[in-house]
Amino acid sequence: MKYVIAIILFTSIISCKKGNFEEIHQPEVKQDTTKAPLTCDTVNLTYTANITKILNNNCISCHSSAAGTYPPLDSIQPIKDNIESILNSILQNGLASPMPKGASKLDDCSINKIKAWKNKGFPQ
């Protein structure tokens, strides 16, 4: 009987500790979905796989060839030609009109991806 009580006590202490551990560590693991993800993959970036997605979601409504606002952002060459003003505009650093116009600033990960893509020499 003593042993049974000892085992019950022991397991309840263990499970209690485990519960506390999870409680203490949970806020670190929880991710604020309104901010950029904790990890941002800026390796292996290509125009087709990564950059078009960002521009299509945030810029193309005004900057497609059809919509007409310069620079057109639906093909790679004008993006390369205007990369400095594109970076200044999305960084909203005062050196170009802040973009996306009338919307909130891009998340850090998207901005970092465009920077890294430029630094890698605009892989297709």
Ligand code: HEC
């Ligand atoms: C709602 C329409 C709209 C959206 C969305 C938009 N732009 Fe613009 N963009 C404009 C207009 C209009 C201009 C002309 C300058 C001005 O009015 O500020 C412009 C100008 C620019 C310029 C030239 C800035 C300069 O100072 O010479 C760049 C670069 C640019 N946009 C990049 C982007 C990028 C990158 C995105 C997406 C992240 C984006 N824009 C999203 C409307 C838009």
